[in-house]
Amino acid sequence: MRRGLLNALLAVFVFVSLSVVSIAQNQAAEKEDKKAFSCHSLPRENYTCAACIQFHDSCAWCSRVGFEDENQHPRCDSVERLRLHGCGDEHIENPQTSKQITRDEPLANEGTEKSDAVQLKPQEIRVNIRPKAKVKFDVTYRQAVDYPVDLYYLMDLSNSMSDDKKKLSELGDSLAARMRQITKNFRLGFGSFIDKTVMPFVDPDPEMQTCCLRPEKMTCQLRCAAPYGFKNQMSLTTNTERFSEEVDNAKISTNKDSPEGGFDAIMQVLSCNEVIGWRERARKMVVFSTDAGFHYAGDGRLAGLVEPNDGECHLDDQGYYNQSLDQDYPSFAQLHQKIRERKANLIFAVAKKSLHLYEQLRDALPDVSSSVSVLADDSSNIVELIEDEYRKISQKIIMVDNANATQGLKLSYRSKCLGTRMEDTKVCDSIRVGDEVTFEVTLEAAHCVDQRDFALKIGPTGLDETFTINVHVMCDCDCAKKDIVRNSSNCNYKGDLVCGICACSGANVGKMCECDALGQSAAALDAKCKRTNESPICEGRGVCNCGKCECNARENPFEKFSGTFCECDNFNCPQHDLKICAGHGTCDCGQCTCNAGWTGRACDCTESVDSCLSANGKVCNGHGDCICGRCRCRLEGEDSRYSGPKCEICPTCPTKCVEYQPCVMCQQFETGPYNKAKCAECPFKVIPVKELPISNDTQECHFVDDNDGCTFYFRYHYNEKMDNMTVWVHEEKKECPGPVPVLPIVLGVTGGIILLGVILLLLWKLLTFLHDRAEYAKFEKERAEAKWNTEENPIFKQATTTFQNPAFGKKQQ
Missing domain, CATH: 3.30.1680.10 (ligand-binding face of the semaphorins, domain 2)
Known part of the structure; x- marks a missing residue:
């Protein structure tokens, strides 16, 4: 028990700590952002x-x-x-943005019919807000006890609803009694509708209009009332006993097509505020009961009714809708606007076959308290249906407002509802009488419009109670309303000094109105100082004076901006060794202009080739190019084999020994691949010597003559600078192999073969001896273990043998 309590306290402490840290981080982020x-x-x-x-x-x-x-x-x-x-x-x-609560009455329940409940707190607030700023405040809602309810029952009285009318008349008292259990301050009203009395909605024959039963014969056996658009049978009253009487006295009528004129009826019920008797501070409920669909805007054109519905009240002295044959049906938008304007709540009690249609209608009415339920065939469930749907509507709070983007104002909501977690929502459900729900409202002024003062209204859907926000958007400076110097000398007497700057008059523009724009605006002159439409004025490096850029000065006097749009400078060029243009050139609008003898992007390359000369005096050994003082070996042809700092390394190139060998062989020994003509073309003449000269600048070579197999030696000296060579060959020294000893080789091979044969024969004899010995030992062992009668040899077999034919003597079938 104690451990559980400690864990709970620890969890609460961690939650509070994290919340505090999160709030602090958000505030710090907002401050840092500003x-x-x-x-x-x-x-x-x-x-x-x-x-x-x-x-x-x-x-x-x-x-x-x-x-x-x-x-x-x-x-x-x-x-x-x-x-x-x-x-x-x-x-x-x-x-500075500020807020002040101007009316804050405490929450109060409904006491008597004359007293007003207070379900929203506070009731009014004054906000001064700057553009791009946000203001937060709390609004608390508590559902009051015995809050006034005005319920108007709107019923389809076409012939198919005759059973429903009878049942509703019987249940009228039960409905009133059940609603009084919910609230003591209750009023009830009743109205009915059919459709527009014109083709194709109603039969044009007057005889058929009052006939509710059409047998096979053309004589009507059951008469009913003439059709009508809408009739207010009973305005809202506390005398709920009249409800059953009015429902019972209402006459059933008929129409031709299946959809009914329910939209006309809803519009009149909500528009005729005084006739119906809606109270301002009451929850307004409209129960719409039907077993069919509905006509909407555009359907009236089928009967030639092209005038749009005006959304106004048109009831005569007897309660009938007198513009039914002059105006079209209302549209969804008109209906939605009127429901929000009247703060009404709709309950659609419909037949099961029409359930999906009215669910779509409910979804087409956003931010409106409405619900859809299935009505029994004879409306026997109407009392429970109204009670259940009323509780659903009254227990769901949806905060709505009249802010819109065109005003530059935006409202957002957060709430915990009845939980502990704050969420972005303006809807709370399961709110019962006495529950308090607080919404954190954030007001943001996105931008300024011509209007400066606004009266925003916030409140729950279906209720007339609202929280008023009187908003003043501070888009102007106080200095622009006072301390204005007309035709100021600071403005060259061509404009007014307002808030420290010149407001030029006439065609004059400029910082001090010094420019005569000749009909051009200041924006047009500033456009001349932009390189592109998206570029800043003078690239952000200068000021635009009468359409020309004046570049700003730098702290370093050697650094300057230049160019038509101040787009150039002399300090933003490539560097080498931390020096602009390597110190070998000048910076001109982002590019280096190199001095004589230097090249490259940063003037870091010398044009001299001294550092690229190889030992033979050639640039990059003749196999590359000198670029920026360094050899870059060629990558094509024979030159592609060379590498190294000066392209002097060639791992795959033939050596001089291989190159000179054919000439040495043909000149000195008259052998080799060269004939006399080819040998005469050799670039040198060999010098026969008894001893080859030995020095650091000579190289020794040797080769084998294929004719006699002897090895010869020679040395050469090659001077690349002088482009000449000297080759010495040893005239006596050669190494020839001795004669081959044929007889010893033959005798040795023959002796080896004989010796190998003797060894193999001895090995075979040894293996045979071992095998025979093992077999004899096995025989001796079996003989010692054998047990048989000594009178008869077990391996003895008689000379005569008896056989029996297996098929002989069998009984034939």
Whole structure:
């Protein structure tokens, strides 16, 4: 028990800690976001105090004259940066968002019919808000006890509903009694509808219009009332005993097609506020009972009714809808608007066959308290149906408002409902009498419009109670309303000084109205200072003066901006060894202009080839190109075999020994692959010597003459610079192999073969001896273990043998 309590306390502590940390992080993120916003990036084409405070809710404006001229700092920036650059608080325009509750009556239950319940708290608030700012406040709802309910029963009285009318008349008192159990402050009304009395909705024959039974003979055996569009049978009243009487007295009628004119009836019930008797502070309920579908806008054209429904009340003295034959049916949008305007709640009690149709209708009416239920064939379940659907509607709270995007205002909602977790929602369910639900409402001003003051209404659907938000959007600066200097000298007497800057008059534009635009606007002049439509003015590196860019100065006097749009500079070029253009050129609009003798993107390449000369005096050994002081060996042809710093390495190239060998063989020994003509073309003449010279600059070679198999030696000296060579060959020294000893080789091979044969024969003899010995031992063992009668040899076999024919002597079938 104690451990469980400790775990619960620990869980609560962790939850609270995480919540606090999350809130702190969100607040810190919001502050950081405001702090990091670049207010000074306000576009110059709309550089005013009003535009500054509308740019972001963290932006402020300095209205002091000459502020920008003194420190080259923009007037639109954060308050901290403006103060840092010398703008006093008396010159800073920074309107603050604020809120004030102006009416906050406590929540109260319904006591008597005359008293008003209070279900929303507070009731009114005043908000001053800047564009791009947000304001949060709480709205609490509590469902009051015995809250007034006005229920109007709207019934289809076509012939197919005759059983339902009879049952409803019987259950009228039960309905009133059941609703009084829910609330003591209850009123009840009754109305009926058929359809428009014109073809193709109703039979044009007057005789057939009053005939509710059509047998095979053309004589009517059952008469009914003439059809009508809608009739208010009983306005809302506390005398609920009249309900059964009025339902009983209502006459059944008939029409031609299946859909009915229910939309006309709903529109009149909601529009005729005084006739029906709707109370302002009451939950308005309309029970719509039918077994068929409905006509809607456009269907009236089938009868030539092209005038749209005007959504107004048109009931005569007897309660009939008198514009049924003049106007079309209402549209879904008109119906939705009227339901929201009247704050009504609809219960569609329909036959099972029409259930899906009315579910679609319910879904087509967003932000409206409505429900759909199946009505029994004779409406016997109407009392339970109304009670259940009323509880569903009354226990579901949907907060709605009249804010829209065109006003630049946006409302969002969060609530815990009856739980512990805050969620983004404006709907709470299962709210019973006495339950309190708090919604956290966030008001955001997205942008400014011409209108500055708004009255927003927030409240639950189906109720007239609303919470009013009187909103004033602060889109203007106080300095623009006062301290205006007309035709100021600071503006060259060509404009007014407003909030520290010039508002030029006539065709004059510019910072001090110094430019005569000749009919061009300031925006048009600024456009001349843009390289592209998306580019900033003067690339953000200068100011536009009368359509021409004046580039800003740099702290380093050697660094400068240049170009028509200040797009160039002399310090943003490629570097080498931390030097711009390697110190061998000048920076010109992002590109290096190299001095004589230097090249490359960063002027880091010398044009001299001294560092690329190889030992033979050739550039890159004749097998590459000198680029930027380094050899780059060629990758095509014979040159592709060379590599190394100076393209002097060739692993696959033949050596001089191989190259000179044919010439040495033909000249000295008259052997080899060369004939006399080819030998005469050799680039050198061999020098026969008795001893080959030995030095560091000579190379020794040797080869084998295929004619006699002897090895010969020679040395050569090659001077690449002089392009000459000297070859010495040893005239006496050669190494020849001795004669082959044929007889010893033959005798040795023969002796080896004989010796191998003797060894194999001895090995076979040894294996045979071992096998025979093992077999004899096995025989001796079997003989020693044998047991038989000594009088008869077990291996003896008689000389005569008897055989029996297996088929002989068998009985034939």
